Amino acid sequence: MSERSMETLREAIARLEGRGFVGAFRPRPGGxxxxxxxxxVAPENLVVEEVVRFExxxxxxxxxxxxxxxxxxxxxxxTFVAGYxxxxxxxxxxxxxxxxxxxxxxxxxx
Numbered sequence: 551m552s553e554r555s556m557e558t559l560r561e562a563i564a565r566l567e568g569r570g571f572v573g574a575f576r577p578r579p580g581g582x583x584x585x586x587x588x589x590x591v592a593p594e595n596l597v598v599e600e601v602v603r604f605e606x607x608x609x610x611x612x613x614x615x616x617x618x619x620x621x622x623x624x625x626x627x628x629t630f631v632a633g634y635x636x637x638x639x640x641x642x643x644x645x646x647x648x649x650x651x652x653x654x655x656x657x658x659x660x
Contacts, residue, residue: 573628593648
């Protein structure tokens with residue numbers, strides 16, 4: 551098992567910030583909101599650069615997915631954390647379903 555596969559959510563966000571993903575996206579009805587510029591972005595207009603999955607060892611509520619996202623023009627780069635499972639936020643789940651499935655995407659387990 552690689553050292554990177556053991557990183558925490560906080561460490562993964564810090565690593566991605568070091569790669570320029572300094573903004574943050576939050577779910578909102580109809581899409582995502584980029585917090586730094588308070589700009590609404592349709593998930594279909596984003597490129598998924600990396601995906602990191604986190605699974606809680608003992609608590610299913612600890613399950614989350616971290617996305618490194620950028621707009622197609624590269625103007626906005628940020629992260630989006632989505633919880634999953636029975637109690638996931640409906641706006642969050644809808645945004646994840648609308649994210650593009652192809653592109654330079656790297657999935658890893660943490």
